[in-house]
Amino acid sequence: MKHLLGTIAVLVLAAAAMGWVCYHLSADPAMHAAAEKGDAMQWLRDDFHLDDRQFAAIRELHAAYAGTCAEHCRMIQEATTARQALEAARTSDPAALAAAGRRVQELRTICESAIAAHVRKVAALMSPADGRRYLALVLPKIADFDHTAAPDLRLNHPN
Numbered sequence: 001m002k003h004l005l006g007t008i009a010v011l012v013l014a015a016a017a018m019g020w021v022c023y024h025l026s027a028d029p030a031m032h033a034a035a036e037k038g039d040a041m042q043w044l045r046d047d048f049h050l051d052d053r054q055f056a057a058i059r060e061l062h063a064a065y066a067g068t069c070a071e072h073c074r075m076i077q078e079a080t081t082a083r084q085a086l087e088a089a090r091t092s093d094p095a096a097l098a099a100a101g102r103r104v105q106e107l108r109t110i111c112e113s114a115i116a117a118h119v120r121k122v123a124a125l126m127s128p129a130d131g132r133r134y135l136a137l138v139l140p141k142i143a144d145f146d147h148t149a150a151p152d153l154r155l156n157h158p159n
Contacts, residue, residue, distance in 0.1 A: 058122050058125055061118065061125070072111035072147075082103075083100035083101055111147065112142050115145070119139060
């Protein structure tokens, strides 16, 4: 009992040191660098093992889709603002309010379908295994996207 606290302290220190060593020995430095910079394209390249040709093609796809994505978000924001104005009026026509709600949902569906198609094109440029892993990671997040702005590929961005 005399050395119990000292033994526990040594074991905790040893476990923490071992965890730190294991983490740093098993971690991919390129992935950490990309995450620290918030560079999602570099993360994509490293995590999904993209060669130069794949990376260039995916970068081109992202660049080509960026304007469409921004336009979808703009339209959703405008429709949401219009719906909110009707809600705030409290004297608005219930049919107009329902139509405004349907319009927001319609635009979200268009946007989310377009994003899903884009993501599938990106996955098709990867190896089959990495493409499946990419789809499993990204597709479920599309429905949770808030459409306040086009995704900017920063890892720390709320979208």
